[in-house]
Amino acid sequence: MLFMSVNAGSSSLKWQIYDMPQEKQVAKGMIDRLGTKDAVFSATYNGQEHFKKTEAILTKEAAATLILTRLKNLKIVKHLEDIKGIGHRVVSGGEIFHESTLVDDQVLLKIENLAELAPLHNRVEAYFMNVFQKLLPEVPQVAVFDNSFFSHLSPANYLYPIDKKYYDNYGIRKYGAHGTSHRYVTQRAAELLQKPQAQTNLITLHLGSGASISAIKNGQAIDTSMGFTPLAGIMMGTRSGDVDPSIIPYMMEKEQIKDVKEIIRVLNKESGLLGVSGISNDKRDIDDAAAAGDQRAQLAQQMFANRIVKYVGSYWALLGVQPDALVFTAGIGENDALVRADVCHALRHLGVQLDDQANQVRGQERLISQPDSAVKVYIIPTNEELMIARDTYQLTQKH
Numbered sequence: 194m195l196f197m198s199v200n201a202g203s204s205s206l207k208w209q210i211y212d213m214p215q216e217k218q219v220a221k222g223m224i225d226r227l228g229t230k231d232a233v234f235s236a237t238y239n240g241q242e243h244f245k246k247t248e249a250i251l252t253k254e255a256a257a258t259l260i261l262t263r264l265k266n267l268k269i270v271k272h273l274e275d276i277k278g279i280g281h282r283v284v285s286g287g288e289i290f291h292e293s294t295l296v297d298d299q300v301l302l303k304i305e306n307l308a309e310l311a312p313l314h315n316r317v318e319a320y321f322m323n324v325f326q327k328l329l330p331e332v333p334q335v336a337v338f339d340n341s342f343f344s345h346l347s348p349a350n351y352l353y354p355i356d357k358k359y360y361d362n363y364g365i366r367k368y369g370a371h372g373t374s375h376r377y378v379t380q381r382a383a384e385l386l387q388k389p390q391a392q393t394n395l396i397t398l399h400l401g402s403g404a405s406i407s408a409i410k411n412g413q414a415i416d417t418s419m420g421f422t423p424l425a426g427i428m429m430g431t432r433s434g435d436v437d438p439s440i441i442p443y444m445m446e447k448e449q450i451k452d453v454k455e456i457i458r459v460l461n462k463e464s465g466l467l468g469v470s471g472i473s474n475d476k477r478d479i480d481d482a483a484a485a486g487d488q489r490a491q492l493a494q495q496m497f498a499n500r501i502v503k504y505v506g507s508y509w510a511l512l513g514v515q516p517d518a519l520v521f522t523a524g525i526g527e528n529d530a531l532v533r534a535d536v537c538h539a540l541r542h543l544g545v546q547l548d549d550q551a552n553q554v555r556g557q558e559r560l561i562s563q564p565d566s567a568v569k570v571y572i573i574p575t576n577e578e579l580m581i582a583r584d585t586y587q588l589t590q591k592h
């Protein structure tokens with residue numbers, strides 16, 4: 194049974210087709226520079242066949258229509274009716290959606306209304322759901338929310354220590370992000386540990402260009418490092434992560450900046466690895482420059498690892514039990530042996546014993562701690578698209 198997962202952004206759309214319940218990836222592709230005359234349509238299917246074309250794809254309707262047409266023309270599917278469900282990544286479920294849900298008109302409206310919390314995403318995602326619904330009215334659609342995994346946080350962990358009226362009146366609280374990834378690696382870690390998920394305690398480290406850390410107790414997230422927006426938490430590629438908010442008016446005064454949005458832009462786009470190193474937001478470039486002796490790159494490496502260690506330490510304490518495992522995932526977490534080594538060595542006094550040899554692996558699922566380590570350490574490549582396909586399969590079966 195074929196299921197499609199859709200991850201729509203403002204200028205790109207990624208899709209994958211899975212054969213379920215076997216969880217076999219049948220095809221994947223994306224449209225880049227959507228909305229322009231030189232959009233790029235690419236697809237990989239049948240194992241290793243590739244298709245790539247630069248062409249005008251000006252509207253979201255055109256993008257969705259083209260994907261469906263090509264699915265047939267490239268013989269990825271025989272008939273479009275073979276697609277039994279479409280799952281969509283949705284950035285914000287606010288406080289309304291605690292789990293993935295089948296999409297109907299009411300759900301669609303609620304997702305649109307949450308756009309205030311995810312201005313760049315929710316509206317586009319809702320729009321695509323609408324478009325696919327019109328093109329394939331018989332095919333059920335499912336919304337998979339990026340932050341629903343954090344909807345079980347307790348108020349003590351999701352509220353900010355500010356007057357409660359800001360939460361009551363405006364919903365200002367921690368919402369988190371990357372929930373689908375944290376959820377996926379939590380499920381997978383439980384399998385690897387051969388424990389029921391409901392008895393699994395973890396600290397999951399999603400380290401990509403955006404990065405977040407979650408504390409997982411008895412299989413559920415109890416805290417996460419991103420906040421009201423993805424700007425909070427650890428240091429990232431271009432985001433600062435946590436800073437003292439008082440630096441904002443001070444920076445404005447010193448730099449004679451009138452609009453506070455400009456400072457938020459600087460904290461989102463010009464900070465983190467990029468800002469500290471002055472070189473790049475890409476960890477590979479930082480590692481190369483640091484190895485060549487660049488001191489700012491070395492400082493960026495140290496700060497990046499240091500902030501991770503502080504979060505892991507605080508979540509370790511918050512869990513109240515020894516975690517079963519630390520799980521590294523996403524671009525940096527899966528590929529960067531250096532940061533894994535820095536973090537694990539800093540946690541040696543807590544019993545973390547890294548297997549330095551095993552840690553040299555890249556992008557592969559692997560146990561990288563020594564047999565006598567107090568806590569296991571895993572690399573688990575994330576797979577948000579599969580998680581979306583799983584939810585879509587499960588919800589459409591119940592239907």
Ligand code: ADP
Nearest residue numbers: 400401402403474475476477523524525528529
């Ligand atoms: P996103 O999906 O958030 O864009 P990814 O999870 O794909 O991010 O992570 C992208 C980041 O992963 C890159 O910016 C880069 O810093 C890092 N990365 C990718 N490959 C490597 C590698 N071999 N070594 C170190 N870092 C890497």
